[in-house]
Amino acid sequence: xxxxxxxxxxxxxxxSRAQFALTAIYHWLFVPLTLGLAVIxxxxxxxxxxxxxxxxxxxTVDFWRETSKFWQKLFGINFAMGVATGxxxxxxxxxxxxxxxxxxxxxxxxxxxxxxIVAFFMESTFVxxxxxxxxxxxxxxxxxxxxxxxxxxxxxxxxxxxANAWMQHPVGCEFNPDxxxxxxxxxxxxxxxxxxxxxxLHTVISAWIIGAVxxxxxxxxxxxxxxxxxxxxxxxxxxxxxxxVASVGAAFTGHISGQDVAKAQPMKLAAMEALYNGGYxxxxxxxxxxxxxxxxxxxxxxxxxxxxxxxxxxxxxATNTLDGYVPGINDLLNGYTRPDGTREPSADExxxxxxxxxAALQAxxxxxxxxxxxxxxxxxxxxxxxxxxxxxxxxxxxHQLVPSVPVNFYAFRLMVGLGCLLILFFALVAILAFKVPxxxxxxxxxxxxxxxxxxxxxxxxxATHMPRWLLIAAIVMVPLAYIASESGWLVAEFGRxxxxxxxxxxxxxxxxxxxxxxxxxxxxxxxxxxxxxLAVEINIMLKQIKKGPGED
Numbered sequence: 001x002x003x004x005x006x007x008x009x010x011x012x013x014x015x016s017r018a019q020f021a022l023t024a025i026y027h028w029l030f031v032p033l034t035l036g037l038a039v040i041x042x043x044x045x046x047x048x049x050x051x052x053x054x055x056x057x058x059x060t061v062d063f064w065r066e067t068s069k070f071w072q073k074l075f076g077i078n079f080a081m082g083v084a085t086g087x088x089x090x091x092x093x094x095x096x097x098x099x100x101x102x103x104x105x106x107x108x109x110x111x112x113x114x115x116x117i118v119a120f121f122m123e124s125t126f127v128x129x130x131x132x133x134x135x136x137x138x139x140x141x142x143x144x145x146x147x148x149x150x151x152x153x154x155x156x157x158x159x160x161x162x163a164n165a166w167m168q169h170p171v172g173c174e175f176n177p178d179x180x181x182x183x184x185x186x187x188x189x190x191x192x193x194x195x196x197x198x199x200x201l202h203t204v205i206s207a208w209i210i211g212a213v214x215x216x217x218x219x220x221x222x223x224x225x226x227x228x229x230x231x232x233x234x235x236x237x238x239x240x241x242x243x244x245v246a247s248v249g250a251a252f253t254g255h256i257s258g259q260d261v262a263k264a265q266p267m268k269l270a271a272m273e274a275l276y277n278g279g280y281x282x283x284x285x286x287x288x289x290x291x292x293x294x295x296x297x298x299x300x301x302x303x304x305x306x307x308x309x310x311x312x313x314x315x316x317x318a319t320n321t322l323d324g325y326v327p328g329i330n331d332l333l334n335g336y337t338r339p340d341g342t343r344e345p346s347a348d349e350x351x352x353x354x355x356x357x358x359a360a361l362q363a364x365x366x367x368x369x370x371x372x373x374x375x376x377x378x379x380x381x382x383x384x385x386x387x388x389x390x391x392x393x394x395x396x397x398x399h400q401l402v403p404s405v406p407v408n409f410y411a412f413r414l415m416v417g418l419g420c421l422l423i424l425f426f427a428l429v430a431i432l433a434f435k436v437p438x439x440x441x442x443x444x445x446x447x448x449x450x451x452x453x454x455x456x457x458x459x460x461x462x463a464t465h466m467p468r469w470l471l472i473a474a475i476v477m478v479p480l481a482y483i484a485s486e487s488g489w490l491v492a493e494f495g496r497x498x499x500x501x502x503x504x505x506x507x508x509x510x511x512x513x514x515x516x517x518x519x520x521x522x523x524x525x526x527x528x529x530x531x532x533x534l535a536v537e538i539n540i541m542l543k544q545i546k547k548g549p550g551e552d
Contacts, residue, residue, distance in 0.1 A: 011516030013508050016096040019523045021493070023089045025486060026530040030082030030537070032485055034075065035157060035204060036211015036242075038150025041071040043238050049143045065134075067231050070549035071215070072130060072146070074541060079127065079153075081537045085530065096519065100500050100510035107173050107184045108163050111191065115159035123152025157207070158200050165196035167501050168492070169264040175387060177361055177380060178368075182504075198260050199492075202253035205246050206485055209422060212243030213474075213481040216429060218545055220474035223466070228548050237433045244426035250419060255317060261495075262318035262326070265502060267401060268495030270329045271408040273314060274304045278328035278336075284313030287413065292406045298329045329405075333398050345389075347398035354393030357386035391504045400506075403497040411490040418484035425477055432466050 048064035090112060093101050101108070129137060129145035137145070166172075172189030173182045184190060216239040222232035262269050269275070274290050275282070276298040288304035290296060296304065315324035325339045335346035345353070364379035395401060496502060500510040 009516055012514055012519060013511050015516050015519035015523055016511050016514070017507060019096060019519055019526060020089075020092055022523065022526055022530065023085060023092060024489070024493075026534065027082065027085040027089050028486060028489060029482065029534065030078055030085060031157065032207035032210035032482075033078045033214055034082050034153050035150070035207035036209065036214065037071060037075040037078065038153055038211070039208055039242055040211055040215050040235075040238060041068055041075055042147045042150050043242070044068040044071055044235070045143050045146045049139055052139055063230065066549045067235060068146075069134075070231065071235075073544055074214075074218075076127070076131060077537060077540050077544065081533055084533065088526070096512050096514070097500070097510050098512040100505060102181065103505060103510075104170075104173070104182045104501065107166065107170075107182055107190060110184065110187065111159040111162040111166075115156050119152050119155035119159060123149050123156065126152060154204060157204055161200045161203055162191055162193075162196045164492075165193060165199045166190055168199070168496060169193065169195040169260070170501055170504055171195075175390070177364055177383060195260050195264060198253065198256045202250060202257045203488075205249040205253055206488065208246035209243055209250060210481050210485060212239045212246060212426070213422070213477050215239030216243060216426075217475045217478045220466075220471040221545070222548075224468070224471045231549055233433070236429070240426055240430035240433050244423070244430050247419065247423040247426055251423070254416075254419070258317050259320070265495065266327050267329070267332050268403065268408065268491075269318065270327065270332060271403045271405045271495055272412045272491060274405050274409045275314070275326065275328040276301055276303060276330055278326045278331045280315065280325050281312055281323045282314040282318075282326040283309035283311045284317060285309045285409075288409075290406055290409045292410060294406070295402070296405055298402070298405070329402055333401070347392075347395075347401055350389045350392040351395050351398065353386040353389040354391060354395070356393075357383050357390040358393040360386065361390075388503075391499065391501070391506060391509075394506050394509045395498070400498050403495050407494045408491055411487040411494070415484050415487040415491065418480055418487075422477070422481060422484070425473070428470070429466075429474065432470070 044064060045068040048061065048068050051061050051064055093108070126145040126148040129142065130149050133142050133145060170182075171193050172184060172186035174185050175182050190196075216236055219232040219236035219239060222228045223236075258269070261272075270278070273285050274288060274296065275285075276296075285304070286308045288307040288309075290304045312322040314326055316322055318324060318326050327336055327344070332344070333347045335344055335349065337343050360379045360383035364376050364383060367373075367375035367379055498506045498508075500507050
């Protein structure tokens with residue numbers, strides 16, 4: 001591997017990273033809407049099933065059936081696009097990241113194989129029943145198919161996120177020096193690691209927010225146009241309550257993910273906070289003047305300029321205690337002593353021990369080839385003693401270990417800030433849509449006092465009117481919700497840099513030996529393809545929304 005690194009130019013690494021980022025970003029435009037709409041359409045069909053069994057008036061039963069079909073059509077359009085980009089994303093591991101695939105394919109491939117064989121086939125099977133089985137299967141079986149389509153999509157997300165979580169925090173594996181591969185020793189440790197569980201909950205719940213925002217936006221557009229008012233009013237309530245519960249859930253699971261990051265990826269947390277020098281009783285930075293155009297001089301700056309922070313909040317988030325110790329960038333580079341008295345080696349020490357591990361591994365393989373068993377065992381022991389830092393042996397400068405502070409700092413604040421805005425937004429929409437007696441009147445009169453609502457509407461008890469600006473704001477919230485979601489992934493992936501696998505394999509040791517021009521060409525082709533697909537989906541979605549329910 002070391003000889004191979006000498007033949008790979010920097011352009012190949014940069015373009016391979018750019019291509020994978022492009023595919024992942026476009027893929028994530030489709031996936032969260034799929035997961036979110038699965039919940040919306042499942043709730044709508046559950047209501048239809050209950051109305052049917054309760055022998056409600058035929059008009060009511062027909063309404064909920066058509067409402068379910070409407071959301072299922074939008075789900076189907078988006079589902080097809082997500083599958084196409086997802087397949088390309090998985091292929092890129094073999095084409096652009098062959099060293100990575102060789103080193104950890106035995107581990108990383110397992111969840112991807114399960115996702116393809118079980119989850120994908122499950123959702124593909126039941127999605128057919130959902131669309132074509134309305135008059136061919138019983139209502140109960142059709143309802144089960146609708147929910148199982150959503151469950152299958154969620155299980156797909158589970159196995160993909162297990163694979164990603166393993167890259168963030170590798171567990172359940174052991175390196176085999178004879179095959180030069182990492183091999184799985186505990187499937188369940190990989191599949192059920194706390195990092196994987198936390199990442200899955202936070203990611204899927206945040207996807208429900210996207211589906212809820214989309215649902216609310218479509219309903220508000222109908223209310224603005226005074227079309228399909230009954231569907232808009234009733235679906236709005238479903239979207240608002242799903243969105244509010246998911247927004248609160250995302251905040252809670254985000255806290256859990258933050259603690260996982262503090263334990264397994266302290267450098268990511270330090271970059272997110274622009275924390276140059278850590279310590280006890282650390283505050284959480286709300287905003288600060290971090291240069292967005294380049295890496296700050298963290299070795300000479302105590303903290304960013306114009307910093308406004310919440311006292312003790314970072315220590316509480318990272319350690320669940322107000323006086324907990326949180327290391328900064330310089331602490332992690334120079335080494336520090338943990339609260340329990342153990343010492344974390346400096347980056348230079350890790351790099352030195354990593355080089356020792358690489359040299360010992362090469363010597364072991366040569367000794368074994370020469371038939372010198374004693375020398376082989378001695379070198380193997382040296383390798384095992386330094387194996388933890390093997391990946392650091394490919395690092396030339398310790399400052400390569402610091403991810404982009406501006407990207408992580410601002411992306412994290414975008415995610416959290418927009419997340420808080422979404423909680424307030426869904427709470428207000430739910431209060432007005434459900435006409436909660438006290439809160440609804442209070443909210444309407446407060447909005448009227450602020451000049452944001454007509455006074456006549458504000459004093460009407462149980463009025464269904466919502467201010468026009470809120471209906472427009474609901475449509476604007478769709479791109480904002482996507483920005484929050486994509487920002488979360490920027491933090492997750494940029495914060496891990498320079499590691500493809502945390503502390504195990506840097507990006508420049510994971511890439512395939514390709515010419516940069518080849519990767520550049522496919523990048524441009526994918527950009528054109530994915531942009532075209534996105535434009536086609538938006539066009540089809542808008543046409544279907546304009547047609548409304550009951551029209552194929």
